[in-house]
Amino acid sequence: xxxxxxxxxxxxVTVVGFGAMGxxxxxxxxxxxxxxxxxxxxxxxxxxxxxxxxDAFTVVNESPTCDLVLVLVATGQQLLDAATAATTGRSVRxxxxxxxxxxxxxxxxDAAKILRSGGAAVIDAPVTGGVPGAENGTLRFLAAASKxxxxxxxxxxxxxxxxxxxxxxxxxxxxxxxxxQLCSSVHLAAAAEAVALASRLGLDPSRTVEVISGGSGAxxxxxxxxxRMARVGDSPDVLTRLAILAKDNSLVEVExxxxxxxxxxxxxxxxxxxxxAELGLLEEDDxxxxxxxxx
Amino acid sequence: xxxxxxxxxxxxVTVVGFGAMGxxxxxxxxxxxxxxxxxxxxxxxxxxxxxxxxDAFTVVNESPTCDLVLVLVATGQQLLDAATAATTGRSVRxxxxxxxxxxxxxxxxDAAKILRSGGAAVIDAPVTGGVPGAENGTLRFLAAASKxxxxxxxxxxxxxxxxxxxxxxxxxxxxxxxxxQLCSSVHLAAAAEAVALASRLGLDPSRTVEVISGGSGAxxxxxxxxxRMARVGDSPDVLTRLAILAKDNSLVEVExxxxxxxxxxxxxxxxxxxxxAELGLLEEDDxxxxxxxxx
Numbered sequence: 001x002x003x004x005x006x007x008x009x010x011x012x013v014t015v016v017g018f019g020a021m022g023x024x025x026x027x028x029x030x031x032x033x034x035x036x037x038x039x040x041x042x043x044x045x046x047x048x049x050x051x052x053x054x055d056a057f058t059v060v061n062e063s064p065t066c067d068l069v070l071v072l073v074a075t076g077q078q079l080l081d082a083a084t085a086a087t088t089g090r091s092v093r094x095x096x097x098x099x100x101x102x103x104x105x106x107x108x109x110d111a112a113k114i115l116r117s118g119g120a121a122v123i124d125a126p127v128t129g130g131v132p133g134a135e136n137g138t139l140r141f142l143a144a145a146s147k148x149x150x151x152x153x154x155x156x157x158x159x160x161x162x163x164x165x166x167x168x169x170x171x172x173x174x175x176x177x178x179x180x181q182l183c184s185s186v187h188l189a190a191a192a193e194a195v196a197l198a199s200r201l202g203l204d205p206s207r208t209v210e211v212i213s214g215g216s217g218a219x220x221x222x223x224x225x226x227x228r229m230a231r232v233g234d235s236p237d238v239l240t241r242l243a244i245l246a247k248d249n250s251l252v253e254v255e256x257x258x259x260x261x262x263x264x265x266x267x268x269x270x271x272x273x274x275x276x277a278e279l280g281l282l283e284e285d286d287x288x289x290x291x292x293x294x295x
Numbered sequence: 296x297x298x299x300x301x302x303x304x305x306x307x308v309t310v311v312g313f314g315a316m317g318x319x320x321x322x323x324x325x326x327x328x329x330x331x332x333x334x335x336x337x338x339x340x341x342x343x344x345x346x347x348x349x350d351a352f353t354v355v356n357e358s359p360t361c362d363l364v365l366v367l368v369a370t371g372q373q374l375l376d377a378a379t380a381a382t383t384g385r386s387v388r389x390x391x392x393x394x395x396x397x398x399x400x401x402x403x404x405d406a407a408k409i410l411r412s413g414g415a416a417v418i419d420a421p422v423t424g425g426v427p428g429a430e431n432g433t434l435r436f437l438a439a440a441s442k443x444x445x446x447x448x449x450x451x452x453x454x455x456x457x458x459x460x461x462x463x464x465x466x467x468x469x470x471x472x473x474x475x476q477l478c479s480s481v482h483l484a485a486a487a488e489a490v491a492l493a494s495r496l497g498l499d500p501s502r503t504v505e506v507i508s509g510g511s512g513a514x515x516x517x518x519x520x521x522x523r524m525a526r527v528g529d530s531p532d533v534l535t536r537l538a539i540l541a542k543d544n545s546l547v548e549v550e551x552x553x554x555x556x557x558x559x560x561x562x563x564x565x566x567x568x569x570x571x572a573e574l575g576l577l578e579e580d581d582x583x584x585x586x587x588x589x590x
Contacts (some may be wrong), residue, residue, distance in 0.1 A: 001455050083423040098426060105496070128511045164506050167498070179503055182489050183512035185411055190481040190560050194474050197547075200556040201400070201470040203462070212458050215435060216423045217478035221516035252492075262494040265485050268563035293557050 004154035010244075011035070013061050016082050017072035017101070018045040018056070020241075021127075024134040025160055026071065030054060032159035037063050045217045061089020064124065066154050069120075074106025085120070093119030096152050100141065102126045104251050105171035112170045120164040121149045125163070125175035128180060132242050133161060140164055142180070144172035145235040178252050183268050184237045187221035188289055193224070195229040195294035204273045205230035214247075228287035232294070243282040246273035306330070306450045309358050310378050311365035312396070313340040313351070315536075316422075319429040320365065320455055321349060327454035332358050336376075344496065356384020363451050364392045366417075369542075371402025381413070388414035391447050397421045399473065399546050400466035405463045407507055416444050419468035420458070423475060423484035425535050428456060437475070439467035441570040473547050477561050480544035482516035483584055484564040490515070490524040500525035523582035527589070531580045536575040542567035 011034045015026040018040040030036040030052070038049040038056045047058035057063040060082045067174050073079050079101060086092050097115050099108050099122065112122040123145040133139040143150055146168055150157075152245070166176040190290030194217075198208040209226040228236045249270050256263040261295055275292040276282060306329045312353040313338040319427075324330040329496040333344040333351040342349035344401050352358040355377045366382070374396060381387050392410050394403050394417065407417040418440040427433040434456030438445055441463055452458050461471040489512075492512070493503040504521040507513055523531045544565050570587040571577060 007480045019553070064494050130511070134301070142506060166502065172498060175493075175498050176503055176506055178496065179498070180510065180512035181490050182492055183373070183485055183507065183514070183517060186485040186488075186560065187482065187512070187514055190478055193481075193558055193560050194477050195557045197477055197551055197554075197558060198470075198474045199551070200554040201472050203467065207461065208471055210511065211461050211471055212475050212478065213438060215475065216425070216515050217475035217482070219478070219482055219517075220511050222478060222514075239396050256492055259492075259495040261492045263488055263492060264558055264563045264566060265481065265488050268559045271559060 005261050007258050012042075012064075012066040013068045013070060013192050014039060014066045015070045015256040016060055016073065017078075018042075018049055019072065019074075019075070019287060020131050021134050022072045023048065023133065024236055026054060027052065027072075028134075028137055029156065030236055031046065032155075036234040038064065041062050042295070059085055061085040062088075065091050065093070065095060067095065068153055069157060071101055073095060073100045073103075075101075076103035079103050079107055079111045080114070081177050085136070085228065087114055087120075091118070091241070096121040096123060096149060098123045098125050098153055098156060100125050100127050101182065102251065103174065103175040103178050104249055104255050108174050109171045121145070121152065122169040122170050123153055126173050126177035127161070128177070129161060132239070137161055142166045142173045142176045144169055144176075154171045175255075176253055180243070181248040182252045182256075182263065183219075184221060185245045185252065185273070186265045186269045187219040188245055188286060189272045190227060191219065191222040192229055192290045192293050194273070194280060195226060195232075195290055198230075198234070205232065207256060225287040227244075228285065232290060238285045241282065242273070242284055242286040242289055244277055246277065246282060247275050307359075307361040308332070308365060309334060309361045310362045310365045310367065311355055312373075313337075313344055314369075315426050315484065316395075316429050317367045318343065319426065320367065321544050323429075323432055323454045324365075324451065325349060327450070329450060332361065332454070334358050349385040353382040354380055354384075355379040358385075360386050360388070362390065363448055364390055365451060366392060366396055367396045368396050371398035373563055374398050374402055374406045375409070378409040379491060382409055382415075386413070386577075389416060389443060389453070391416040393418045393420050393448055393451060394547065395420050395422050396474050397476065397546065398469065399550050400464070400469040400549075403469050404466045416440070416447065417465050418448055419465040421472035422456070423472070424456060432456055437471045439460045439464055439471075454465075466498070467492045470550075473589065476540075477547045477551075477558065478558050479516060480547065481560045481564045482514040483520060483540055483581060484567045486514065486517040487524055487585045487588050488523050489557055490521060490527075490585055494526075495529070501526065511580060519569070520582040523580065524585040527585060531582060533574045533580045535573055535576070535581050536577065537568070537579055537584055539583055541572065541577055544568050547565075
């Protein structure tokens with residue numbers, strides 16, 4: 001998977017979190033000639049990194065100081081733990097940390113304080129595009145930092161996708177991603193609700209999805225997930241785990257409540273993710289939210 | 296507006312309802328060479344028809360029997376009234392009625408019974424595309440009828456847009472449109488909720504809309520209405536009245552409840568249309584639903 005002939009070792013990157021997104025992103029970075037280290041507490045993930053010829057570490061303070069650190073952890077606490085471990089266990093001076101996890105504005109601001117105190121720069125850069133975007137190098141980074149900081153990470157961004165500058169303050173990227181995820185989590189539930197209604201009205205759900213897709217009733221999620229929802233009874237391959245949108249939905253709710261934002265549709269969608277959890281669907285393809293509307 | 300040189304009078308059409316959609320549709324039909332009659336109870340609407348050189352009648356039983364009758368009324372009751380008046384006041388034999396109002400499956404099925412008993416054919420063909428689609432001839436008719444019936448109205452459909460066949464039973468067109476309107480009414484509210492959240496999080500709403508548009512968080516409504524929502528404080532021209540989506544939202548709810556369909560997001564959106572009504576926003580551009588999130 002890694003094409004060693006391209007390696008020129010001029011830029012070194014530590015990828016923190018070697019999961020569904022980390023594996024394809026680290027692979028693309030290594031193939032584009034960067035020296036890539038991997039940090040993951042899971043022995044299985046580290047074995048996979050070994051197989052790919054990438055140096056792997058259990059915790060970030062064991063990894064060498066690099067030019068760039070790409071953070072792909074699951075939660076805000078994991079981000080803070082990594083920032084604390086790095087600044088107390090080794091030097092972060094001269095490193096630029098790119099936080100591409102969706103963890104909310106407060107977590108990335110807190111982590112930035114810790115990292116900057118150790119001499120690192122921080123780019124708040126959550127992504128949209130999911131695993132397919134990571135595999136194909138078509139992610140969109142919603143980046144917030146100074147122009148100089150964003151430019152300093154261009155060799156990391158280029159092989160992974162495109163950068164959309166959404167602000168110059170750390171936190172603006174996360175905030176923008178939360179707004180995107182409000183839409184996404186509501187649209188996924190709306191798609192399931194619409195496909196279920198089509199069934200109840202006696203329509204052919206697949207034909208109905210086909211007709212509505214791309215028109216005035218459509219959303220990116222309706223068009224992408226609708227066809228799999230309409231094949232009710234199928235068990236599709238897991239392209240994106242339902243747990244991801246359920247997690248993001250909860251994260252948006254916490255931030256919205258903290259800012260006294262009125263988010264009734266988000267909260268109505270949340271109840272459907274809770275139903276899906278009760279039905280044991282969170283590790284299924286996210287199109288399977290449709291079952292929350294039938295069961 | 297009407298180009299009389301094209302008129303060859305081979306096909307006659309009665310347009311029932313000369314409002315925001317009826318005016319541009321009747322104009323296009325007349326310009327494509329059809330003989331067009333207009334029916335509208337409003338003296339103002341009839342005067343406008345006169346100005347355009349179209350024969351205008353107060354009620355449908357005063358109008359002559361035509362080849363095609365295009366129904367663009369606002370409610371199911373108005374459709375039933377028109378069907379009853381036509382079948383009791385004059386002959387409908389040989390006419391094909393194209394019901395393009397959004398009135399729900401039951402109303403169009405009841406009207407079809409009445410009209411068929413008088414010898415008319417019925418095509419259930421609600422439209423998407425709104426006033427811009429009517430003006431530009433880019434409407435999409437979600438048509439349900441036999442192929443022969445749909446073919447018999449091709450001279451009406453051609454100048455107005457495209458036909459998507461969604462079923463062969465009267466009612467299937469309305470049902471498909473309801474599913475589309477579930478998505479539309481939820482997506483409009485989700486867009487308002489997202490833009491309001493962007494403001495609360497301290498982001499520039501216009502920039503946030505720009506970044507999210509066209510990506511994984513987008514919907515047709517987000518992309519189209521979002522920019523106008525983001526200019527909070529502006530009073531945009533009324534492109535589509537908020538009352539239209541509010542009416543369709545209620546219509547979907549009635550049908551969903553009748554079929555015991557679970558539609559929690561639709562109901563959450565409904566509350567926002569009710570807030571908008573309380574705020575006196577229903578005659579405003581539908582992007583102004585944003586105020587339900589701030590006021």
